[in-house]
Amino acid sequence: MKKIFNLLLCFFPFITLQAQINELGVFIGGSNFVGDVGSTTYINPDKPAIGILYKWNRSPRHSYRFSYTQSTIAANDFDSDETGRNKRGYRFKNNVKEFSAGLEFNFFDFNLHDYHTKVTPYIYSGLSFFLYDGLYRYSSNPNNIQSVNSNSFAIPMILGIKSNVTPHFVIGAEVGARYTFTDNIDGSNPNTSNANILKFGNLNNNDWYVFSGITLTYTFGQKPCYCAE
Numbered sequence: 001m002k003k004i005f006n007l008l009l010c011f012f013p014f015i016t017l018q019a020q021i022n023e024l025g026v027f028i029g030g031s032n033f034v035g036d037v038g039s040t041t042y043i044n045p046d047k048p049a050i051g052i053l054y055k056w057n058r059s060p061r062h063s064y065r066f067s068y069t070q071s072t073i074a075a076n077d078f079d080s081d082e083t084g085r086n087k088r089g090y091r092f093k094n095n096v097k098e099f100s101a102g103l104e105f106n107f108f109d110f111n112l113h114d115y116h117t118k119v120t121p122y123i124y125s126g127l128s129f130f131l132y133d134g135l136y137r138y139s140s141n142p143n144n145i146q147s148v149n150s151n152s153f154a155i156p157m158i159l160g161i162k163s164n165v166t167p168h169f170v171i172g173a174e175v176g177a178r179y180t181f182t183d184n185i186d187g188s189n190p191n192t193s194n195a196n197i198l199k200f201g202n203l204n205n206n207d208w209y210v211f212s213g214i215t216l217t218y219t220f221g222q223k224p225c226y227c228a229e
Contacts, residue, residue, distance in 0.1 A: 021112050022221040023063075023170060027051035029213015031071035036188035036201025037090050038075025040082070043175055045212045047072045051098075053215060060109040065124060070097045073132075073185060073209050090142055090200075092186045094133050096209060098178070100156055102126015112219050115167045124158035128178060135187030137198040145187055154178040154209075162215070172215040180207050 030045025051069030058064060074093040077085040108120040134150035137143070160174025183189040188201040 021057045021219055023053075023055040023057065023112075023217035023219050025053055025170075025215055025217030027053055027067065027069055027211070027213055027215050029211060031073055031096070031212075032210050033073045033075045033185065033207070034210065035075070035183070035186045035205075035207040037092055037186040038077060038085070039079045042177065042208070043210060043212060045210070047074055049211050049213060051211075053217065055104065055217065057110075057112065060111040061106050063104045063106075065100075065102055065104045065126070067100045068098065069100070069211055070095070071211065072096075075186060090137075090186075092135060092145060094135065094185055096130050096132050096185075098128050098130040098154070100126060100128040102156065104158075110162075110164075112164060112170070115164075117164060119161065119163040121159070121161045122172075122174075124160070124174075124176070125156055128154040128156050130154060130178075130180075132182075132185055134184055134190060136190045136192070137187050138196055139198045140196070142198055150182075150184070152180055152182040154180040160215075164219075168219050170215075170217045170219060172217075173213075174215065175210065175212045177208055177210045180209065183207055185209065 029049050031047050031049040032044045034040060034042055049071035051067055053067035055063045055065045073096050076091040077089050080086055102125050104122055104124040106120045106122045110118055110120045131151050133147035136146040156176055156178050158174050158176035160172050162170055162172030164170050183206045185207040189199055189203050190197055
């Protein structure tokens with residue numbers, strides 16, 4: 001039985017807090033949408049976003065990151081600089097709940113057992129699965145929106161900078177765009193053949209949403225053996 005347990009630890013090292021250094025914390029910031037409704041500015045947070053995240057630091061240069069983030073995603077054509085959208089006047093509100101897993105890479109060594117203050121830019125990518133409302137607009141009244149429960153995947157692309165402000169706390173600031181596999185967060189391209197359901201905008205481009213904010217994580221766990229890399 002002991003041999004089986006040790007074997008499991010080899011395949012799943014993250015189940016023990018003594019194998020590597022760990023980070024657990026929160027994300028607080030804002031969200032914005034880029035699609036066929038509203039502003040086309042990529043970094044323009046206008047709704048609050050919150051989340052939790054966990055990092056398993058595999059080396060001073062990279063870590064596995066898991067997170068859950070949720071926010072209201074909304075847009076209004078009256079906020080757009082494009083004349084056509086201003087005159088059209090469409091709007092929407094949606095709720096996004098995102099689960100993400102991937103790899104975070106540090107540009108500089110970020111050894112959390114070296115208690116000197118360190119600063120490093122970082123990038124993160126992986127795969128996100130998110131829940132949202134699939135929206136439907138009727139041609140006769142486009143702002144009378146119906147919804148159904150939907151889900152999709154997205155590719156997160158995050159750029160940030162972080163520092164260990166104390167021996168056990170790391171603070172960061174990041175901007176993360178998500179390229180989604182759907183074009184219907186704003187109700188512009190519903191999956192239907194009903195002639196009464198409106199489709200509009202560029203139906204060849206999928207939607208984006210962006211989370212911008214700060215992270216605060218608490219570090220714990222014994223010193224990792226980076227020499228085994």
